[in-house]
Amino acid sequence: MVRVEWFDAEGYTVARAAVQRGVAAVYVVAFVAVLRQFRPLLGEHGLLPVPSFVARVPWRSSPSLLRRYSDRRLVVLGWVGLAVAVSLVVGLPQRGSWWVPTVAFLVLWVLYLSVVNVGQVFYGFGWESLLLEAGFLVAFLGSDDVAPPITVLVLLWWLVFRLELGAGLIKWRGDPAWRDLTALSYHHETQPMPGPLSRLFHLLPRPLHRVEVAANHVAQLVVPWFLLVPGRVAAIAAAVVVVTQLWLVLSGNFAWLNWLTIVLALSAIDDASWAAVLRPFGVDLPSTPPARDEPVAYVVVALAVSALCVVLSWWPLRNLVSKHQRMNASFNVWHLINAYGAFGTITRQRTEVAVEGTRDADPGPGARWEEYGFHGKPGDVRRLPRQFAPYHLRLDWGMWFLALGSSAQLRWFVPFLVKLLEADRATLRLLRHDPFDGEPPRWVRARTYRYRFARPDEHRATGERWVREDTGVMIDALDLATLARRR
Structure with missing residues (x-):
């Protein structure tokens, strides 16, 4: 056992619970989609059969447990992933030693990585990489027996920062409709999959569309910087991200992109901020247990993974400052520490x-x-x-x-x-x-x-x-x- 004062983020226990269970819930949705859609799209007799894909693409380019593909193996993989994800949603692995949720989330990461890496165009979306990166990072937040490591929390804040700032920059550098504030005069109507309220959003007066775009720029270009200031400032910034994402949930259908962003933003809200919000409603958070020594292995693993992610951050950081910014790019086959961004170009019709x-x-x-x-x-x-x-x-x-x-x-x-x-x-x-x-x-x-x-x-x-x-x-x-x- 060892005690490293700066390592323990004891004031973020609610954030850890929310992020672990929220990310696991998104994995539940993802594996349900695998079980319902993968075989007709990519199975043995699908539209883009996996066996044909792996025959021409080497393992080093798409590592996967499904390279020796069969529909039966896919079903087993899907049900195992679903079962593990459900167990994390209800909090069973979190009750064990620090390494139990780590193993559970890494199982989800490996299984879903195996799906994405053979999923071809049907799995070529930025939120696939986002879910993989989130699952990998959350794996190292520990169980209820230990305090969450501050280095992993910082990596989650860095993920939300890249996600939001990348989306803001790709818009500002891309279509002039974002700069002249007219983008949402088109986007609600031309987005990939409108929702039940999309028509009402589209019919809003054009001045309100300009306000929407301006607010989006503030939320994605300014607010993310405050996520990196721990405490009440980061909590307020996270609340802005949550409200912005809920607006997007109401106005369209973007799979789990918005919901997962909301979950990840919760990692920046400390227990004191939660208590301040909930106390007027008569809800008191349990007191934080006294600090205790952490297992040496837990500290070593968390720090080693954090160091790896810092090294991998060079590529997305360089992408953020590049005039030729790439949108939704993975810089390695493991989908770790990626570049994000969407709708740099808006279709008019x-x-x-x-x-x-x-x-x-x-x-x-x-x-x-x-x-x-x-x-x-x-x-x-x-x-x-x-x-x-x-x-x-x-x-x-x-x-x-x-x-x-x-x-x-x-x-x-x-x-x-x-x-x-x-x-x-x-x-x-x-x-x-x-x-x-x-x-x-x-x-x-x-x-x-x-x-x-x-x-x-x-x-x-x-x-x-x-x-x-x-x-x-x-x-x-x-x-x-x-x-x-x-x-």
């Missing part, structure tokens, strides 16, 4: 790809085409967008990037059309609506539409929440025979 099928023998002008319905992406112009975050609808997000003209998405989109022609049950379960009730169509095609939110008078007159305009055919009618000849 919304294009949607509609997938249609027909059972008619002739796909010509007289054919009756029926549209497939997706869970999250806009389709039916009368349907109110749903709230799915923190759950991540990976197919729907892929359709948004496809509509932007991403060539990387075409690699899975043509196999997706094949699955529809085959009425593949696993693929159809990813959709909200199959117009053919499980029967295969004769032909499929893809059309593009321009979408915009309906004005209040238009909504009152028609009941429609979207107005859409047909902009032509993206992929003309295809049947299985045509696709077989193209292969």
Whole structure:
């Protein structure tokens, strides 16, 4: 046992509990998505099969437990990850020795890293790296038997700093719409997956949109610096981050990005600040136990990991100050100490790809085409967008990037059309609506539409929440025979 006065952050026990359980809860969501979506997207018979990927990509470029892939192995991995994450949410490992939650979180990190590193375009999102980095750091906060190490807490503050400042800088350096304060006149309408309140946000007066953008700049370019000042200052800065992220939760669907940012920001709120907030409501926090010596191994491991992360911080720090800042970049295959940022460019108009099928023998002008319905992406112009975050609808997000003209998405989109022609049950379960009730169509095609939110008078007159305009055919009618000849 050893006592290192500056090592123990005894005034952050509430922060540790909140961050450990909050990060574990996000892992629960992530592994539920793995179990529900991975096989039809990336499994043995998926749109981008993992076996084909690992055959051409070496292990050193994508280390994973799934390189000898089978759907059964994936299911086992998913259920193990889910079980471990649930145990951390309810606090079971935290009741043991200091190393028990460390092992539990490292298991989550290894399992989810194995998924991300073979997930290809369906797992190419910044919040995947964020979850991996958060899970790795939280692993070293210790159990309830020891005080949280200050060095690991500082690394969590450094993570939130990079996350918020990186997002602010990528906007300020990117699209001029962020600098002239007009970005949110478009973004609520053109964001990847609108939520139930997105239309109301879009219809706010334009001066309020400017206020939104200005407030965003303050929250992401100024406030993060105060997270590095421990005590009441950092607690207030963390509260600003939480409020900003809740605003984003209300205005859109960004998977677990906003929720995980909220959880990580709580790491900067000390017990004294929690007590000051809760005391008027009659809630008293338990008194902090007296300081005691810490296991030598606990101190050594925490300091060694902290030193490693400091070294790895060079690359994201250099990225932050670079004029050519990279957005959502991992500098190593372990997704540790990454660069973050989103929406450096704002789209001004919304294009949607509609997938249609027909059972008619002739796909010509007289054919009756029926549209497939997706869970999250806009389709039916009368349907109110749903709230799915923190759950991540990976197919729907892929359709948004496809509509932007991403060539990387075409690699899975043509196999997706094949699955529809085959009425593949696993693929159809990813959709909200199959117009053919499980029967295969004769032909499929893809059309593009321009979408915009309906004005209040238009909504009152028609009941429609979207107005859409047909902009032509993206992929003309295809049947299985045509696709077989193209292969």
